[in-house]
Amino acid sequence: MSSKSHCACIGLLCLSSFLGNVSLATPATEHSLEDLLNLEVESASRYAQPLSESPSNVTVINAEDIRRFGFRDLAEALQMAPGIHITRDRTYSYLGTRGFSQPGDYNSRILLLQDGARINDPLYDQAVIGNEAPLHLDWVKRVEFVAGASSVNYGGNALFGIANTILWSGADIAGTRVNFSAGNGRFGEVSLLSGGVSEGGLDWLVGLTSASQRGEDIYFREFDQPSNNNGVAHNLDGERSNSARGPGADHSTS
Secondary structure: OOHHHHHHHHHHHHHHOOOOOOOOOOOHHHOOHHHHHOOEEOOOOOOOEEHHHOOOOEEEEEHHHHHHHOOOOHHHHHOOOOOEEEEEOOOOEEEEEOOEOOOOOOOOOEEEEEOOEEOOOOOOOOOOOOOOOOOOHHHEEEEEEEEOOOHHHHOHHHHOEEEEEEEOOHHHHOEEEEEEEEEOOOEEEEEEEEEEEOOOOOEEEEEEEEEEEOOEEEEOHHHOOHHHHHHEEEEEOOEEEEEEEEOOEEEEEO
16 A cells, blocks of 8 residues: 555544444354344345244354454355355455356356345346445445345346345444454555434435555466566555445445
């Protein structure tokens, strides 16, 4: 990241100490088995119901899990679901279920939902789950993954499973939250989330996220010649992304 980006990150980090905190979901280990069975899910039947009454196997990944394990994108979070494996070709992330992951499928057999609304890519019909996804994990209250075919309820994309992202509402936030994170490959990210309920009863939420990763230097012995930079690929997997969410609109660039 540039020196200006570092200054902006440090400034927002300091600002966060003056802003109100948002209570995250309680860890699953602090709940009884009865409480977990009564956990409300929406994805299996397209309406809210207790997990014990759900006709499908549903895995719930809440905001506390996302924060605790430091997931950077939806692909990393979905790896918590049993039977899920994620692969990456240094451009996109691909999701496989129960041993199935068709090459060139571009996640078109996975249905991606946002608060129950389909957000698969309109061009290739793919579920975009990496940093290029049209949502950021800081905006997500919980993720529900329904394993198995649900094409009867949702259409052909739901052949292998459904990933439904439930976003925070303004009433949930009731203030402003700023997060700063850093990692290997010179990764840095700043995220701001603000929301509330107006006097007229309008629930509003605004989210801004900026991330940058320089990438890593990787050595390939089979290409160790002077004409091939002695087999070293510099700044591999480096990327930048900016995401914004406002009332009724989302925007993401990477």
